[in-house]
Amino acid sequence: xxxxxxxxxxxxxxxxxxxxxxxxxxxxxxxxxxxxxxxxxxxxxxxxxxxxxxxxxxxxxxxxxxxxxxxxxxxxxxxxxxxxxxxxxxxxxxxxxxxxxxxxxxxxxxxxxxxxxxxxxxxxxxxxxxxxxxxxxxxxxxxxxxxxxxxxxxxxxxxxxxxxxxxxxxxxxxxxxxxxxxxxxxxxxxxxxxxxxxxxxxxxxxxxxxxxxxxxxxxxxxxxxxxxxxxxxxxxxxxxxxxxxxxxxxxxxxxxxxxxxxxxxxxxxxxxxxxxxxxxxxxxxxxxxxxxxxxxxxxxxxxxxxx
Amino acid sequence: xxxxxxxxxxxxxxxxxxxxxxxxxxxxxxxxxxxxxxxxxxxxxxxxxxxxxxxxxxxxxxxxxxxxxxxxxxxxxxxxxxxxxxxxxxxxxxxxxxxxxxxxxxxxxxxxxxxxxxxxxxxxxxxxxxxxxxxxxxxxxxxxxxxxxxxxxxxxxxxxxxxxxxxxxxxxxxxxxxxxxxxxxxxxxxxxxxxxxxxxxxxxxxxxxxxxxxxxxxxxxxxxxxxxxxxxxxxxxxxxxxxxxxxxxxxxxxxxxxxxxxxxxxxxxxxxxxxxxxxxxxxxxxxxxxxxxxxxxxxxxxxxxxx
Numbered sequence: 199x200x201x202x203x204x205x206x207x208x209x210x211x212x213x214x215x216x217x218x219x220x221x222x223x224x225x226x227x228x229x230x231x232x233x234x235x236x237x238x239x240x241x242x243x244x245x246x247x248x249x250x251x252x253x254x255x256x257x258x259x260x261x262x263x264x265x266x267x268x269x270x271x272x273x274x275x276x277x278x279x280x281x282x283x284x285x286x287x288x289x290x291x292x293x294x295x296x297x298x299x300x301x302x303x304x305x306x307x308x309x310x311x312x313x314x315x316x317x318x319x320x321x322x323x324x325x326x327x328x329x330x331x332x333x334x335x336x337x338x339x340x341x342x343x344x345x346x347x348x349x350x351x352x353x354x355x356x357x358x359x360x361x362x363x364x365x366x367x368x369x370x371x372x373x374x375x376x377x378x379x380x381x382x383x384x385x386x387x388x389x390x391x392x393x394x395x396x397x398x399x400x401x402x403x404x405x406x407x408x409x410x411x412x413x414x415x416x417x418x419x420x421x422x423x424x425x426x427x428x429x430x431x432x433x434x435x436x437x438x439x440x441x442x443x444x445x446x447x448x449x450x451x452x453x454x455x456x457x458x459x460x461x462x463x464x465x466x467x468x469x470x471x472x473x474x475x476x477x478x479x480x481x482x483x484x485x486x487x488x489x490x491x492x493x494x495x496x497x498x499x500x501x502x503x504x505x
Numbered sequence: 506x507x508x509x510x511x512x513x514x515x516x517x518x519x520x521x522x523x524x525x526x527x528x529x530x531x532x533x534x535x536x537x538x539x540x541x542x543x544x545x546x547x548x549x550x551x552x553x554x555x556x557x558x559x560x561x562x563x564x565x566x567x568x569x570x571x572x573x574x575x576x577x578x579x580x581x582x583x584x585x586x587x588x589x590x591x592x593x594x595x596x597x598x599x600x601x602x603x604x605x606x607x608x609x610x611x612x613x614x615x616x617x618x619x620x621x622x623x624x625x626x627x628x629x630x631x632x633x634x635x636x637x638x639x640x641x642x643x644x645x646x647x648x649x650x651x652x653x654x655x656x657x658x659x660x661x662x663x664x665x666x667x668x669x670x671x672x673x674x675x676x677x678x679x680x681x682x683x684x685x686x687x688x689x690x691x692x693x694x695x696x697x698x699x700x701x702x703x704x705x706x707x708x709x710x711x712x713x714x715x716x717x718x719x720x721x722x723x724x725x726x727x728x729x730x731x732x733x734x735x736x737x738x739x740x741x742x743x744x745x746x747x748x749x750x751x752x753x754x755x756x757x758x759x760x761x762x763x764x765x766x767x768x769x770x771x772x773x774x775x776x777x778x779x780x781x782x783x784x785x786x787x788x789x790x791x792x793x794x795x796x797x798x799x800x801x802x803x804x805x806x807x808x809x810x811x812x
Binding site: 268286287364375382383384385386403409415416417420423424425426427454457461469488495497498499500501502 | 515593616617677688690691692693710713714716724725727730731732734761764768803804805807808
């Protein structure tokens with residue numbers, strides 16, 4: 199029983215007020231898998247790259263315990279490429295370049311050993327592709343988590359709605375929650391989204407933390423106040439990787455344990471933004487993670503006593 | 506030993522996407538005192554109004570146990586009046602009218618019985634006036650909390666810096682923290698502000714909660730996700746009133762107890778925004794407050810367990 203991760207494996211070029219990168223390795227499934235690998239060594243990766251993708255990166259995935267049998271390498275083709283520039287507040291960005299390349303006609307083929315995962319994390323991709331993955335599974339996983347974005351709400355809403363009916367947890371940001379529901383209040387938005395299929399909704403608010411909604415319950419995890427946010431790229435995917443990784447490790451999908459999973463996701467995301475790309479997600483120790491989670495505990499926990 | 510509250514007592518006229526009011530009672534000291542009165546019956550109010558201010562409102566202050574001996578009533582003059590219109594997101598507003606009236610030359614006279622308070626809450630006023638209050642006290646209070654705003658940073662920065670040297674806790678919002686410190690990162694901003702006098706800094710982020718900084722420690726209290734924010738006017742003052750009221754009640758100014766005080770302030774603020782003006786702050790029960798604080802506990806507390 200394992201964690202199946204599906205999503206883009208790609209190149210990014212990033213500009214922030216702190217500097218700019220050449221093409222570096224990025225992609226939702228890259229961040230998710232690397233992050234989840236700190237919690238479970240049973241990660242199976244499905245994605246597609248071109249023959250321009252560095253062999254040493256795939257080797258580094260393997261060293262993190264990630265199974266890359268499902269990572270297709272298309273000879274003579276190029277990997278997905280995204281380039282963006284962050285504004286000074288780091289909360290908004292402009293996309294400069296999007297080259298779909300191998301992602302344009304991505305057929306998510308599952309090796310036989312991937313067909314019975316306990317947990318599935320669908321990184322942001324066309325909803326049809328996410329749906330295809332679920333249809334190719336040999337059983338219904340214990341928990342399916344799906345990430346998506348405003349782009350698909352605008353151009354593939356019907357597909358998205360179909361896919362939503364097949365998942366347990368949806369992760370979107372606040373603007374996407376408003377767009378999908380037509381409600382400004384996040385409480386009202388959550389209530390509506392929870393009628394669309396998912397039993398749990400995570401609304402990511404970036405530097406303002408994340409909300410977990412389930413039935414009539416709500417939990418809030420803060421973001422760690424940081425001296426500098428160096429590069430927010432991949433923070434949402436890293437958050438998702440920590441969330442699903444923690445659940446896969448603890449094998450407990452209760453609401454109470456999801457709270458802890460969200461705290462772990464937030465802790466991992468707080469590492470991610472400290473350096474460009476995936477740099478900070480390489481070579482973390484369990485002690486680093488433990489200390490960071492402890493910072494979250496101190497940040498948000500109080501000794502409860504009514505007046 | 507008591508809680509001294511100084512600030513505006515005024516009229517507001519408010520427009521929000523939900524409706525608009527005629528002139529209704531507002532003012533920082535109004536919100537602070539009313540809110541604090543749920544925690545301690547030893548509130549002494551210093552402020553100034555014109556003869557247009559309703560006697561029944563002053564009577565209602567008294568019924569809340571607020572000592573109004575220090576509320577000056579200027580015959581033949583008019584009360585401070587502010588009018589504003591909130592934008593659709595409720596996070597920003599335009600000021601339509603500001604009539605200083607009696608506040609233009611406010612001399613904060615302290616009745617003799619007010620000169621030895623244990624706690625002082627300086628609501629937003631000209632820093633010089635806040636300073637005069639402290640100078641007129643017969644002793645150094647156990648804790649002085651000060652609220653201020655961007656306006657004074659722009660037109661009276663030297664006065665403000667002098668006053669900051671005399672207070673223990675400063676409450677400002679995120680934009681004001683950036684303006685006062687010249688730092689974008691709130692962590693860096695807090696570090697700088699904590700060298701300016703206050704030993705504790707509370708940064709209010711509205712619907713995104715509040716941060717408490719002290720030495721190298723930081724605590725975060727979320728805002729309660731609400732179905733509708735009806736009118737944000739007075740939320741910051743109500744927050745301050747709950748914070749100082751809880752401290753005055755518990756007589757414990759440790760960092761640990763300030764965490765609980767901030768949760769109580771946040772709970773009180775979540776009531777305030779549910780109706781126009783002070784409407785929701787009238788007639789709350791201890792049960793209402795208990796239940797709301799319990800909602801905050803459920804929202805942010807998790808059963809801690811490391812992976």
